[in-house]
Amino acid sequence: MNKIYYGAALYPELWDRETTEQDIKEMKKLGMNLARIGEFAWSTFEPAPNQFDFSVLTETLTSLAEHEIDVIICTPTPTPPIWLTANYPERLHRNHQGVTMVHGSRQHICTNNRYFRERAAILVEQMIAAVAQFNHVVAIQLDNEFKCHVGPCYCETCKQEWHKWLASKYGTIDTLNNAWGTAIWSQHYQSFEQVVQPVSTPFLHNSSLQQNYLAFTHAKLAEFAAEQTKVIKKISPIPxxxxxxxxxxxxxxxxADQLDFISFDTYTPAGKHPGFMMNQERWRYMKNDTRRTMLLETSTSHNGHLDLxxxxxxxxxxxxxxxxxxxSGVEAFSYWLFRGQKSGCEQPHGSIVSSWGEPTIGYQPAKQVGELIEQLRPLLESSEVMEPRVALTYSDRARSFLTVEPGEDYDYKTLVTSFYQGLLALNIERKLVPEGHNLAETELLITPYVHYISDQFLEKVIKFVAQGGIWIAGPMTGDRTEEHTWHTDSGLGALTELAGVKEMMQFPTTGSGHKGEAFGTSVELSGLSSLFTVEDDVIVHGKVTAGQAQGKAFLIERALGKGKIVMVGTVLEQNALQVVIENYAKPYMAKHVAQVAEEIVIIKRKTNQGALQYWLVNFSDQPRSLVLEKEWRELLSDKQLGVGKHVIEPFGYRVLSQK
Ligand SMILES: [Zn+2]
Incomplete structure (x- = not known):
């Protein structure tokens, strides 16, 4: 495996050299071997156009090298300096209400502005040239938390880019009009230049317009990242x-296509362990050609800013x-930030050392993590995470469909979390995967809330099912086109025939009194439900027993090749959802451990010699128990754990080994 990293973010541009030196020494004492620097310091690096000064960066790099601390260099593009923004409102981000941002926070610029893109490329080129000779620079981080504060931009530049993007996607305006169904409400366009941006309007915009504006925004952001990566790669092969x-x-x-590996930030508070674990089990699977991933920002003690x-x-x-x-196989655990900031808007955020140089409430925990890493290091180095065979589709494109059509205030992450929580609660091996995930090592794929199923995705899934995979699709999967229109041939488009659906009706069932039964459990139908009449070769596992649509099916299964397609047509309550999941995912539950308390998470690893390990962690602030059905060796205490009940202390952890 790669190096195990433990670190924090430093802002040497905010402190004198002596203070930074002191912090670096302290980092070393805590067992840290990674620092992130540079991410907001554009005005320090380029105080006036083409006047570059990277001395703070190179001096800090030299000190970090002396203390054997590796570095991630972060490009400062989220905070363009005043000379780039003052008197140029056209370069700034404009929100959907037409409000133009001003200088002083971050992400205030339009990343599609041509002059900004030019200046960003020049700065990054100079910056990478200044640091490329340091061989302890282990990665370059583009920008910081793209789009954490702003969504789509509606400035004049974006309007022009939008029209170009539409022209290249549709070719002719007639194609667009047909695809979006613009005969409705006299929305018909005569040229691409007339296509509006979805800014404030008396009622709602056309769903296709909104959907495409999000797709356009996402594509342009990826394009900006691609440009930046290209500049870096011209100079240096650093990932x-x-x-x-x-x-x-x-x-x-x-x-992710523009990156060598993807990293993430999470500030999940205690008590929400599924949210924390989704991060560990999502970013690692974002690319097909690498499992490399780093956690780059979390807090030692608490997060915070002026308002929170x-x-x-x-x-x-x-x-x-x-x-x-x-x-979970993540390579780095790194804090934001080492020394609390004395100015700005994030002073109340947790750190390791305060702005006046004393240990914070986060210092001792950070020290203990340093010691824990030393204890875990040999075990981590001699084992690796096993690729989970159960995958849950997690797609930002699917999320954007729910942004356009939230219906009953649907939040994509919350909805998918209920599936993830089901897998976690049943101790089923699991990973969150994007639509482009290569399914070679997957045996069960669950795809809820993906309104639009692309041809490529469907083709891959058909192959997967033919070879023996089980695909659970729904609720709300496959019922819209790419343009966010409804299908006109059948309710689920190409999926209709594959799933063996004869007819489908879709309507909101929340509070409608529709009840049913699935696998012996009673179910109250809710959400936007798809109810089916099916072909003869389809097994109906869930049937509506009460309500206007009595007799229709809401859970169906059809064999296809060596595998099967399962369609879920309604939003299931957590207990019913777990019954369904268990029915299909039983073979992937952790073996020889039973009655595991809900807050205990099990991660499956295997040693270089092939022995199975379960890494267990109790995310509760209370003792929690589990029952072992066979004897295991616990590697941290080097003790034998017998059959029967065992208790894990609050926030405790164990490494169980088969041999
Ligand atoms: Zn813009």
Whole structure:
């Protein structure tokens, strides 16, 4: 495996040299071997156009090298300097209400502005040239948290780019009009130049217009990343990454194509362990050609800014987080930030050392994590995560369909989390995968809430099923076209015939009194449900027993080749969802451990000699128990654990080994 990294972000541009030196020494004492620097320092590096000064960067790099601390250099493009923005409102980001941002925060510029792109390319070229000779620079991080504060931009530049993008996608305006069904409400366009941006309007915009504006925004962001990567690669082969997150408005799968590996930030508070674990088990699978991933930002104790004082981590939570991160195969565990900021807007954020140089409430936990890593290192180096055979589709494109059509205030992440939580609660091996994931090592694929199933995705899934895979699709999967229109041939387009559906009706069932039964469990139908009449070769597992659509099916299964397609037509309550998941995923549950408390997460690894390991972590602030059905060796205590009940202390962890 790659090096195990433990680190924090430094902002040497904010402090005198002595203070930074002191921080670097302190980092070393805590067992750290990674620093992130540079990400917001554009005005320091280029105080006036073409006047470059990277001395802060190179001096800090030299000190870090002396202390054997590797470095991720972060490009400062989210904070363009005043000379780039003052008096040039046309370069700034404009939101959907037509409000233009001003200088002073971050992400205030339009990343499609041509002059900004030029200046960003020049700066990054100079910056990489200045650091390329340091061989302890292990990665370049593009920008910082793309689109964490802003969504689509509606400036004049974006309007022109939008028209070009549409022309290249549709070729002729008639094609666009047909695809979007613009005869409705006299929306017909005569030229691409007339196509509006979906800014404020009396009622709602056409779904195709909105859907495409999001796709356009996501494509342009990926294009900006691609330009930046190209500049870097001209000078240096250092791997390029980016610190993304579950919440930002971008298509991470498109972005990942521009990166050598993808990294992430998470500030999940205690008590929400599924949210924390989704990060560990998503970013690692974002690309097909590498499993490399790093956690680049988390807090030692709490997050915060002027408007928000975050919740303090309970004692032990940070160790549980770091244990789960490394157990999941993530290479780095890194804090934002080392020294608390004395100015700006994030002063209340947790750190390791305060702005006045004393240990913070996060210092001891950070020290303990350093010690834990030393304890885990030999075990991590002699084992690796096993590729889970159960995959849950997690797609930013699918998310964008729910942004356009939230219906009953649907939030994509919350909806998919219920599936993930089901897998977690049943101790089923799992990974979150993008639509482009290569399914070679997957045996069960679950694809909920993907309104639009592309031809490429469907083709891949058909092959997967033919070879023996099980595909569980739905709810709300396959019922819209790429343009966010409804199908006109059948309810599910190409999926209709594959799933053996004869007829489908779709309507909101929440509060409608529709009830049913599936695998012996009673079900109350909710959400936008698709109810089916099916062909003879389809097994109906879930049938509506009460309500206007009595007799229709909401859970169906059809054999196809060596595998099967399962369609879920309604939003299931958590207990019913788990019954369905268990029915198909039973073979992938953790073996020889039973009655595991819900907050205990199990991660499956195997040693270089092929012996199975379970890495267990208790995410509760209370003792939690599990029952072993056979004897295991616990490697951290080097003790034998017998058959029967065992208790894990609050935020405790274990490494169980078969041999
Ligand atoms: Zn713009």
């Amino acid at each position: 390029v990454t980016h610190n993304s997150s579950m919440f930002f408005d971008l298509d991470n799968e498109l972005l 004082y975050g919740l303090l981590h309970p004692a032990g939570y940070l160790q549980a987080e770091s244990f789960a991160t490394f157990a």
